Amino acid sequence: MVHRNIEYFSLEQICRSGQCFRMEEKGEGHFAVIAGGRYLEAKQQGNACTFFCEEEEFEEFWTEYFDLEQDYAVFRGQINPRDAYLVQAADYGWGIRILHQDLWEMLVSFLISQQNHIQRIRRCIRNICESYGERKVNGWGEAFYAFPGPEALASLEEDALKASNLGYRSKYVVRAARSVVTGELDLEAVRRMPYRKARETLMGLFGVGEKVADCICLFALHHLEAFPVDTHISQALASHYKRGFPNRRYWGVRGVMQQYIFYYCISLGHETG
């Protein structure tokens, strides 16, 4: 077990923010995450966090995964105090962090995300993991499934993933898998690219447009200047930033601000008012 007091960190908010589809709430302040072929449970009360893994695994993997070396007070300090909307959104999502997730997994996840509900995205991803991912056992003897690699999906028929409930997105995922396996898409090369180049390269894939490419850049490549514009952000911009989002001011941290706004939007949507 690993104990840490962490500022500006909320497992609940990260789970609900919709950047990670393989994190689930097991109970009040109790979460499970699957990433990098690993399974982790964690509990949180206020700033006090308990991670159920060895110190070594925590230092080697989860510290970077949760972006714990980054001081989010620095990002938050850049917010214009006169921007009441952003101040309110950032206050609401005080514990959000931009995770460091796997590139292939984010590519597939956000191909699936388009024109889809978060709840169904989770189900789709669970389906393909259970059908094509490696079965493993966690520390409590329970089974969990790793995310399937490109090889596991490349040989499928283009419509095969409709059985996993992907709908018309099935061919996007299968074709992406083939691109990786044939070497047409070099994931290692994409990892080394700067934001614009990575975005452009990803958009060359069938089914990857600006929004999906930006999500991949932000959540896998940690390019914090990526600013995915989806329907929620688009509406927020229309009502609160009629002269456009202040990109110049926030360039380099736009992605963090996007997450505050996005989380604020989807959370308010669930409330009655």
Added chain:
DNA sequence: GCGCAGGTAGAGT
């Protein structure tokens, strides 16, 4: 039943 959900490709102006 109809519109929308973390959009995008392709066709038509």
Added chain:
DNA sequence: ACTCTACCTGCG
């Protein structure tokens, strides 16, 4: 360059 539409599926 810009607008329009089809696309799987499910939920309000």
